[in-house]
Amino acid sequence: MKEIDVIYKGEVLKLTRFWGNNKLCLWIKNSNQITMPKMEFVGGYPNEYCIFLENLSVEELKEIKTVDGKVLNFEEF
Numbered sequence: 001m002k003e004i005d006v007i008y009k010g011e012v013l014k015l016t017r018f019w020g021n022n023k024l025c026l027w028i029k030n031s032n033q034i035t036m037p038k039m040e041f042v043g044g045y046p047n048e049y050c051i052f053l054e055n056l057s058v059e060e061l062k063e064i065k066t067v068d069g070k071v072l073n074f075e076e077f
Contacts, residue, residue: 005029006072008051008064009036015064015077018042018050024077025050026064 013026
């Protein structure tokens, strides 16, 4: 999967697939993002945090946009 930067709740995160289970997630780009709602520690290193898209509501999913403001079609991922 191609990783892309996205905007969610005013933060730039990386949309990717989690290496452990291949589920779509929003991966942190800097350490201050670990306090975001629904952010989970998912690894052995201190910087391995993400939000799994399956844990977001339909409304929350609609908040995820490309860095140029476009709505994402998650079916493409």
